[in-house]
Amino acid sequence: MRKTTHLIFASLFFIANLSVLPALAHDDLQRRAISTNGFGEVKVKPNMAVINLSVRAHHQSGKAAKQDVDDRVNNFLAVLKKIGIREKDIVASSLRVSPRYEHYSGSRQFKGYEATRTLTVTLYELSDLTDVMDKALENRLEGIDQISYDHSEADKYQAQAHQLAIENSKTKARALAAAYDTALGPVITINYHHRNPVYGGMKAEMSDSVAAVAMSRSQPGTYIADELVFSDSIQVSFDLIVSE
Known part of the structure; x- marks a missing residue:
């Protein structure tokens, strides 16, 4: 009798789970979310x-x-x-x-x-x-x-660019959510890939012959370096809260 009772309860539990799974799958498919890309950039003169x-x-x-x-x-x-x-x-x-x-x-x-x-x-x-x-x-x-x-403080400027990218992603997400009469919920996913600093929008290394043409603009023997560009980007997905 006890064995039969256990089997009945196990069967009922299995059936109950089967009835819940489609509802969960439906919720995942209907999940409201928003994804944004944040970008940050800091320009400084090399020292x-x-x-x-x-x-x-x-x-x-x-x-x-x-x-x-x-x-x-x-x-x-x-x-x-x-x-x-x-x-x-x-x-x-x-x-x-x-x-x-x-x-x-x-x-x-x-x-x-x-x-x-x-x-x-x-x-x-x-x-x-x-x-x-x-x-x-x-x-x-x-x-x-x-x-x-x-730059001797390259890490500091890279961190600033990183923080700007984070704030930019939040600003974009809030603006989009508000435009569609929703509010931001918790973060779902964060995708991040570190970006290296760039010299004047190009690779930071150049041959002396190129440097002489690109940077010597005032008089012979004077070298004026272009800016270093520290940039970063981040992709974030948020839940959307919809007022019913």
Whole structure:
């Protein structure tokens, strides 16, 4: 008798659940919601720069080629120290020495060795930019390969852009809800993908030749950097509350 009673209750519970499921599915299909995209942007002038430099030397022996580039780099580092550039703001650890060949009529002839060194100098005063490039050329570091601009408080400005994106998504959602005589309910979903800062609406890195054309607008030897753009976006879905 007890077993029969348990079976009856289990059957009733199963039937009750079956009757509720269509109602829940119907509620999901009829759920009122609104999705908005929020966007935030902060523009600031950069206050620091990173210069990528290179030096090459060609000699018959690899040792001579290496010594040549080492001497030039050492002289340049000494000059940087004199003008107040800190050692921790300089990276000069790379070296490459490789043989050179020239090809003639299907054969190749050995033409010595080429040594290459690269350096990265971070400047926290943009006024030092022209002087450092001039010193590099004076010390026969002919490759000014890239100039990148940044800001020492980049994290702060990125956080500001993020907060603006959040507020923008709320403002849009409230305006749309009010336009349709509804009110915002709880958040349903949030989709977020971090965005990197952009230099003047473009990638923050550019070669020195492009930089010279794009930024030198006042007089020779003066470099005027464009703005850094910190932007962020977020997509949010809200429940809508409808007054019956």
